[in-house]
Amino acid sequence: MSLALDLFSIAAISAGVFFFLAGTVGLLRFPDALSRLHALTKADNLGLGLIVLGLLPRAESLLAALMLVAIWALVQLAGATAAQLIGRAVRRKGPAI
């Protein structure tokens, strides 16, 4: 059982790292600001989410696990807001502000 949980953690965390990698590659290679923003929010959302998912089995208590999920939810909120704000700024002022 613990081996299965360990394998689950490893799989989820590796997937999370992959999404961070994808986000950075997108940030560097996409042609314009709005598509780069799109890549960034994927890394925020899925990358951190999968890492939190992978760390949940290793949490010391239910409260610690809830804290991990709360951190992810807060980053979601912050990431969504930042994406909206940056996107709005890019749209109002043109791509190269």
Add this chain to the structure above:
Amino acid sequence: MSDFLLATAGAILFTVAVGLVRILGGPGDADRMMAAQLIGTGGIASLLLIAAATGARGVDDVALGLAILAAFASAAFVNSGAPAEEPDPNPADDR
């Protein structure tokens, strides 16, 4: 297992460090803001992994603080750039 966690923390740090290039180059302030946002999230992820690997106490509180303050720089950036009540060029899109 803790070695794996530390290695992934390092991998994430390296990955988002490469994103620093976007701050360096960044043909625009929005790109720099985006790179800062990415490093913020990557930092939180690394922190959670390091906490799980080394078992330090109170590190989750630091990650919580970072998560709460993650969008502040973007909010300040938008707040300082945009004038007070600028009419939206495409108001229909907002609904």
Add this chain to the structure above:
Amino acid sequence: MSVLQALDVGLALLVFAVAAWTVFAPGPFAATVGYVVYGLLLSLVWIRLFAVDVALTEAAIGSGVTGVLLIGAAARLRGAETTPAEEALTGLTRLFAAGLCLLVVAALAAVVLLLPDQGPTLAPQSMERLPETGLGNPVTAVLIAFRSFDTMLEKVVLVLGVVGVWSLAADRYWGGAPGEARAERPEPTLAFFAQMLAPIGILVGVHVFWVGADEPGGAFQGGAILAAMWMIVMMARLTEAPQASAFWLRLALIAGPAVFLAAGVAGAVVAGGFFAYPPGLAKPLILFIETFMTFTIAVTLPMLVAGPPRREPRR
């Protein structure tokens, strides 16, 4: 080299690279972003140095307060063209400045690396006397019990900072409100974000302050998070900054150091020494003082960021 050591070396190199880039950044805004990233990475470094309280402070102040302050300043500078002073800096001056900085860094590095393994420290004695304070967090004990006078003076410095910022106002604005007025239709994204985040942030801020007695945390960290919550509500234009002449504001600004000083003077009468705490009452007294200090910090930091008054005072 173990994975942990490799991680540490990588982190150190990354911090170095970001710092170097911030110095050479193209323009004030880019440098500010570099600084915010640098602060973020520094919190990671503090965690690796087992200074979790400092990491919490760095995260709260660096990302929240100082980041907002500098970005606002960079935006205001964007209007101004290159200042004449910058054009007058010759290559030789820059070289001299760089040389001086490198000299200081080399001296610091030499001192740190050549320290004996068991350097001069009072840590064992503080840990010995920790149970007398009733606290579980040695950092809080040092701040509020063992060198409490310094901590009180630090808060006084913050108040002086606010006075300094207010003194930058034009004469006719003295006593008015800083920042912009409350918006009729606040921008929806920021308004939503502030409304969602502020309650959670207030809860976390109070938790971090309260838990600082026994776990990493404390008055400054909790106060900084609470300050950030007030700042985001002001940034979303859901509320406006109070007038500098408001009595409650001025009371709030001095509440922390005033209560601290009163406790210190009372200690001279009741416990036999200036800033001494009566045994057995130490922890409740410390928490009482910390409550007011948290409140003061939560009010002072946003006033520092809001800036000098820019509107005429209302009667």
